[in-house]
Amino acid sequence: RKEVEQDPGPFNVPEGATVAFNCTYSNSASQSFFWYRQDCRKEPKLLMSVYSSGNEDGRFTAQLNRASQYISLLIRDSKLSDSATYLCVVNPVGNTDKLIFGTGTRLQVFP
Amino acid sequence: GAVVSQHPSRVICKSGTSVKIECRSLDFQATTMFWYRQFPKKSLMLMATSNEGSKATYEQGVEKDKFLINHASLTLSTLTVTSAHPEDSSFYICSAEPTTKSYGYTFGSGTRLTVV
Numbered sequence: 001r002k003e004v005e006q007d008p009g010p011f012n013v014p015e016g017a018t019v020a021f022n023c024t025y026s027n028s029a030s031q032s033f034f035w036y037r038q039d040c041r042k043e044p045k046l047l048m049s050v051y052s053s054g055n056e057d058g059r060f061t062a063q064l065n066r067a068s069q070y071i072s073l074l075i076r077d078s079k080l081s082d083s084a085t086y087l088c089v090v091n092p093v094g095n096t097d098k099l100i101f102g103t104g105t106r107l108q109v110f111p
Numbered sequence: 112g113a114v115v116s117q118h119p120s121r122v123i124c125k126s127g128t129s130v131k132i133e134c135r136s137l138d139f140q141a142t143t144m145f146w147y148r149q150f151p152k153k154s155l156m157l158m159a160t161s162n163e164g165s166k167a168t169y170e171q172g173v174e175k176d177k178f179l180i181n182h183a184s185l186t187l188s189t190l191t192v193t194s195a196h197p198e199d200s201s202f203y204i205c206s207a208e209p210t211t212k213s214y215g216y217t218f219g220s221g222t223r224l225t226v227v
Binding site for chain 2: 046
């Protein structure tokens with residue numbers, strides 16, 4: 001089983017739609033979780049950290065379910081500029097600096 | 112703040128030659144930097160953890176003699192791909208985390224290596 005798994009997509013949605021991505025992780029003791037955004041042929045950029053209580057940043061909402069070992073990202077009112085690959089990233093316990101990346105979920109927002 | 116500069120952004124080299132990639136933290140000090148490799152439509156895979164003033168820690172399956180890492184200062188880590196082969200062609204990305212841990216992990220802009 002992969003350490004971090006994501007549906008690769010692509011998710012094709014119209015502008016204004018709400019879209020949700022899920023991610024599962026295998027190490028139940030993992031401590032830190034993030035969502036990164038990666039544009040084509042570019043480096044990943046931190047979108048938001050994921051906190052146990054869930055957190056929101058504008059149109060983006062991240063949630064963590066430790067019991068089921070999954071993380072979600074909800075994007076409301078999708079914009080064309082949201083088109084990118086969204087990477088689920090986990091920081092395993094025991095190594096505070098190491099990141100494990102999911103393969104990413106491709107989102108394409110169309111007019 | 113928390114800018115990581117990576118150079119070069121793109122390089123084409125002949126088989127058998129060596130290529131050096133630089134990763135610099137511009138406005139913070141990084142005792143630890145990370146080198147990743149990404150194949151097309153694949154996830155980033157950690158290759159090694161670069162530690163300032165000591166030997167790098169390589170992930171399983173990564174040849175340390177082929178991918179030489181030097182972290183001589185708190186702002187610079189280099190990755191040298193030695194005796195490059197076409198299968199080494201990939202997107203290499205470095206990252207660093209400020210000690211303040213307030214910006215998350217910052218990535219360099221990546222280096223696209225093509226070995227011909």
